[in-house]
Amino acid sequence: MKTLMMLASAVALAMPAAAQPAAPDSAARPAFDAARAFGARESLTQVSLSPDGTRIAYVAPFGARGSAIYVAPVDGSAVPVRVGTTDGKPDRVRSCRWASATRLLCSVSGIIGNPRLTNISRMIAMDADGGNVAVVAQPGTGRELLGSTGFGGSVIDWNPGVEGSVLMLRGYVPEYDTGTRLAQTKRGLGVDLIDVTTMKVRNVEQPAEDASEYLTDGRGQVRIIGRAVLRDGYSTGRRLYYFRRKGNRNWEALSETDATNPTDPAFDPYAIDPALDIAYGMKRHQGRMALFSKALDGSGTETLVYAHPEVDVGGLVRIGRNRRVVGVSYATDKSYVHYFDPAISALRRMLTRALPNLPMIDVVDSSEDEKRMLVWAGSDTDPGRYFLFDRDSKQLSELMLVRPELEAVAMGTMRPVSYPAADGTMIPGYLTLPPGSTGKNLPAIVLPHGGPGARDYWGFDWLSQYFASQGFAVLQPNFRGSAGYGDAWFQRNGFRDWRVAIGDVNDAGRWLVKQGIADPAQLGILGWSYGGYAALQSAVIEPGLFKRVVAIAPVTDLDKLKSDSEGYSDFVVVSRFVGAGPHVAEGSPARHAAKITAPVLMFHGDLDLNVAVGQARLMQDKMKAAGRPSELVEYPGLDHYLDDSAARETLLRKSAAFLKGGPAD
Template sequence: MPLNQAARQFGVRESAWAADLSPSGRKLVFLSAGPGSSTIAKILDLDTKQVTPIFGSSGKPESLEWCEFATETQLICMYTAVDNIGGVLAGFSKLVTLRSDGTKQQSLGSKRAGYDMYIRQSDGSVLDWLPDNEGSVLMARTYVPKVEERATNIKDDRLGLGVDRVELATLRSKVVEEPKRTASRYMSDGRGNVRIMAFSDFDGTDNLTGIIKYRYRTPGDQEWKPLGNYNTVSEEGIWPVAVEQSSNSAYVLENLNGRDALYRVTLDGSGARSLVASNDKVDIDGVVRIDRGLPVIGYSYTDDRARVIYFDPEFKKLGGSLSRALPTTPLIDFVAASRDAKTLLVHASADTHPGTFYVLNRATKQMEQLLLSREQLDGQQLAPVQSISFPAADGKMIPAYLTMSKDGPAKGRPAVVLPHGGPSARDSFGFDWLAQFLASRGYAVIQPNYRGSAGYGEEFLGENAFRDWKKAMSDISASAQYLVNQGIADAGKLAIVGWSYGGYAALQSATLEPDRYKAVVAIAPVTDLSLLRRESDDYINGKVARDFIGSDSVNLRQGSPLQNASRIKAPVLLVHGDLDLNVRIAHSTKMADALQKAGTPVELVRYQELEHQLDDSNARAEMLMKIGQLLDRTIGN
């Protein structure tokens, strides 16, 4: 396949994602990529099969994130955007409600009466869809004090996160929980009852400490009782993931023998708790429901691939039956359900298939194909993904994924090391558009879950891959050596490509081993750890971020590609959006300047009005084109 064709096919954004079923199960709302960075919300009528675009967003600046049915004829949708406020980038989100034909769009944020004293970044989130009281929702709303337009006296001094009940047709609201300044999260039972509240701890100087204090209340009681705490820096304590009305309990994740285990805690005041699930190799990820407010039907974890263990015998049987019935797309996800749970929206995918949405009638067992996740790749032969492991320098076995097309040599290929972002994240088995693009060009692609990756327990996570970058980089280097030792890759034809922390890892690896890689691609990379620390000063979680990165000056200097740019020999491609809230574009501009001064070939591709994920089909296609050209010149295909 010609490079320009491959870049277009793999660079284009999804044709269907964020899908939801209406209460009757006869309509589907989903998002679809429009030209460039635009997104279109569409309605699919399952009776007539007609698809109707109802509205959308340009992506510059507002991006449409999701739409869901509140009633058969009413939707709630969320926009996000990044803006520059006095030289500081800040993220914003907005909820709107509209009819399912796209008309009468209205904001769900608290009404303005005067001027806000502070910048409001979020106008709220849907806490409970109130399935028993159709037409209303519980919203967690952010309140800031308001002053009169022509006076200095405060008209409304409420501050913090509260809960309101909102009627969608009239937008009338009723206070359910008064705003509290330090409240950061509420959880309901999905049936209208707020059961858990989280408080963020401050150090007295308006900086978060990273400690979250959880409180709960028993049915019919207004008194909040201690449930437990969570430390976001050390990742210790309890993390509630669901409240279930039928069992009057909360499901929480908590450490057991060095890994996250799932517990059920009874919310009746007794403190009774029981172990639901644990795994001696990986963390438990969370619980599984078929839709909001419905009982928990299982839990999930990820070893070599994502897995679900069902409590519910019917869904255990159904999940197995679907995997067998769809052998080419065995990764099954129950996305949504009708109000009576008799109609299910199912997504089936595989490593070699981006996925298909189906509607399933539980009574008749009939299933109908609806939408492809990526129409542009329909019929395209994709490269299989193999779950592997390799020995690190200290003998520790490191899990990874190897993607190679079936055509081409089995030995001595040019290869690309593709470390993931995060760093407290991980790669998993399934379709990956960037890895598949590289594989389509004939490259062997290895994605190592280096130490510092999430999901494998606290020992594997370690201090984190910023503080202990040496171990992470050593594991990434070992992944490249594994390809050579196995004869898969030609030692003289290795490149490294990464996004976010992966981009940092690509550049840092090139400073540590200047002769190993013949090309380096860093997308939205961190390049200087001290700069990353300083940038966090503009935000209330700055102390948490600084603690995560560390303060050892030697480690910060040695662990910063920008401070060691002169060591890089291979040509470098840098790609960055100038509205990147995760990693400021200064990291790439400074790195480009340093490489130019060192005489290293470098190209910086800068995208205006794009954020960290570069959610623009044209930008992604151009980026893939440039990556392909660089790799063709340096390691060949």
């Protein structure tokens, strides 16, 4: 998320605390409406298990755009109780976790400002029944020179060894001189110990202007600091890491990383194992990201922990309130975990046997003693459900569904496939066919992912499943420029090497036709973010291949993408990522609107911090000037993700009608 160099004054994000039970679902169910069901926001977005393992707290939709916090006993002895709400205008609850057995600590944020947007966040503490609500106060007394920082802090250690307290990363802004010694003069990110009941604060790490990251050992000790290398107030993408030895307060050099270098060979620390006295981090190994450890005893010894011969290591798998590292994830055709912890590995095998139809399993939280575990499980045809697993009794109890409105709906199987690009390279992807379909001569959609430094994964996808329910075959290509397949596959990224990336996307459409899956007269393309860019640019370089184009929150001009970042801290990083040269003009669909022959439908929120709404407005203006059929649907008050059930329902309904060749009703 971007951060303004000069933050606007903070807004108060209030949260009602009146507790009330969740309303029973006694109304008769209406006839099934696919756009409404698939477009609905997930019934819960984040779940946390109390330290004693007896209660859960979860975040659920509230109203059109807001959020609600519920608390419920895991044994089902009482209905969930709503203990707090936000209205989503602009504030939403992003997460809510147990800071102690009786107190919750929740992150609330919202995007404000027009035209200059910024994200304002605050941390709010409350009792488990919704009482004693308190905002974790910003450092200082409210007389900040540049206005209160928009960053409300984030927890970096939930179990620092002081009962009822957490370690938080917090932003400091200097204050006006009040004529007393009370003015706060510090600037930058520091670490504070916060008592979530009394709201008392004790500084642990002094704020520093260049500080960008702190890592703890999960036991309350800050052992690593990341310092951003700045230029004229902008981040250059370089970061210097330092560490402390056990029992020592002195910082020593650990590594230096560069986010603008796609083949950066440096060690990037992610977590600390205090028992082994090492840092876990990612580092390139034979052209792919691998997991290494680095000793924190001063020897600097690096050890390869795990590397996969075909794909990048994706990230760490962690567990418990101490967030201890138990394994590492990676994805080939499907997602997998390599476990270091034999007990957790055995637990995973046990859960796999108990849930044979839900191969995607994740332990999302646990009790303090790790005897009770909160487990999420899902598949390509199941949006997911939460379970409580008792390791002593070996009992597994289902708690709730992520998308109850889709529980009895037939889904299309997502099948890993590969197809040849024009140069013979085999491109991996996922094909979803309509349930019960013959798989031949269907209306079809190529659905390129966002990023471009991302990839698609096997699993439930609400977009592809909706269109499959409407009779479409859907192909999601992991084109060259996608992340996760190593440096050679990523190349310079999907903007600098857009010709290769977009060529792979177009080859996906040709393959669907050649295989007899797609009716060539009903072949369309739909994408979100970079995927929206890919949809538009594909229509520029090969007019007529795709008969209809849908672009959601698309990038349309690469120079504008860079200028849109001016005034934000990541301006230099974005500029280097996009680069300069002929590819910028040649790869900007808004500059070639006259070449597009297919009708275009676009959607964009006007509070989009990732891709400014001006990108879609520019494309719409250029299409109209060229006399090309195009429609832009704007959503006031929504960000990049259009996280609003009504907005998504409209998006799905209009897109399906449009892609079938009719008007976007």
